[in-house]
Each structure stands twice: as C-alpha cells, then as structure tokens.
Amino acid sequence: MQDLWRDLSQVVWADRPLDDVLGEVTGIAARTIPGAESTSITLVRGDRAFTAAHTGEMALAADEMQYERGHGPCMDAGRAGVVIRIDDMRAEQRYPDYTARVVGVGVRSSLSMPLPYQGSTIGALNVYSSQLAAFAAPESEEVATAVAEAVAVAVANADAHHRLADHARNMRLAMESRAVIEQAKGVLMAQRHVDADAAFELLREASQRYNRKLREIAQAIVDGTREGRVR
Secondary structure (H helix, E strand, O other), X not given: OHHHHHHHHOOOOOOOOHHHHHHHHHHHHHHHOOOOOEEEEEEEEOOEEEXXXXXXXXXXXXXXXXXXXXXXXXXXXXXXXOOEEEOOOOOOOOOHHHHHHHHHHOOOEEEEEEEEEOOEEEEEEEEEEOOOOOOOOHHHHHHHHHHHHHHXXXXXXXXXXXXXXXXXXXXXXXXHHHHHHHHHHHHHHHHHOOOHHHHHXXXXXXXXXXXXXXXXXXXXXXXXXXXXXXX
16 A cells, blocks of 8 residues: 555646546556556546546456446446446356456456545446456455545546636636627717617627627627728
8 A cells, every 4th residue: 555655646636637647547556456457447427427547458448338338337336336346257147248248358357446526426446357356355445445536536626627717718708708899889889879778789689680699799890890990
C-alpha cells in the first residue's frame, strides 16, 4: 500500500485533461493491484456507460461486451455501488451471455469496484486477469478500493471544473448578447425615432418573423450600421 499512496500522491490533478489523469491512474492500478493484468475505468452518465481510460486491450474488450448488452459486472458495480468479483468466468452464473464470450478474449477472473461520489456511484474501476481467482486475496480488494476512491475524486474535480467553466462561458455570452441588443436598440431608436421599448419590440418582431435568435437580429443591425459607416 505504501507504493500505491506514493504513486497516487505524485499524480498531478490540476490543469490536465481528465482522460490523461485517468490514464495515469489506471496505470497505477495495473501496477499495484495484486493479480491485475488489464484495468479500466467505466463512467456512467445517465443511461450511457463508457470506458474513460484503460491499460491493455483485454479490459477494453471486456467492457465493450457489457456495454453492448447494457449489463455485466462493471455496469452493475457502477450503477448499484456494489463490489463484484468473479473468480472463474466459466463457472459464473450471474452473467451467462457475457461470460461465455469474455473467455474468448482471455479473461478468466475480474474485480469491479464502484467509484463512490456523494453517497452514490459514478462508475467502476475494473480489473481483469487471465488467471483463475486472481483477485481472491483480500489485498486485491483493499488496493482496488483505494484506487477507486482516488479515481472518484479526480472525476468529481474535473466535473466541477467543467461546470464552472460552462457557467463562466454562459455568463460571458449572456453579457455579450445583452450588449449587442442594447446597441441595436440604440440604432433603431435613432433611425426610427422610437423609444427603447418600441425598439426592443421591433427586434422581437423581426426575430419571430425570420425565425432567428434575437441576438442574431441585433448583431445584423449593428454590423449593417458599421458597414454603412465604412462606406
């Protein structure tokens, strides 16, 4: 566990794309979880699940077999927040259609750990092996739990940063729209000799008539005025 905490503490979280961070963390998982040969991170967004990062093609193939069907150990771990360990795919009874196919890509055992976030789960950390009962030792689940918690923190931080950036972008667009609408109103007030309310009503009517956004109509009026000045 000391190697795990050291490696996780050295991961740079800030100012990096989420897929880069998760790619590094899956590499740490592959190195530190006893029995791991191939690892992946499944994220669940509403009804959609996808592999955000993986090490080794075994994990990606196994994940995608589950996405095709909409169920499987990584899907259940990610949605229900339960740990799912399979010691022998050929003897597993819970997912017969999945296990029958996944042995074809070399998977004999797996461990799926939920990613905890604010009392729910946002996905799963998946670990695969070509060996039977590769994750039966308690240490495998202990290390996988610690990695899953680190992944959940990374995803939560990235989501928060993305929401903040979206909010800032929307605020900027709203301010720009308001500014250009006020400019267009000023143009109409000068040209049509109307007050501010009447100018806005002219913009609104044009927006409905031409089925265009109010901001687009306003921008066209402002641009037309500028072009006229250039001429």
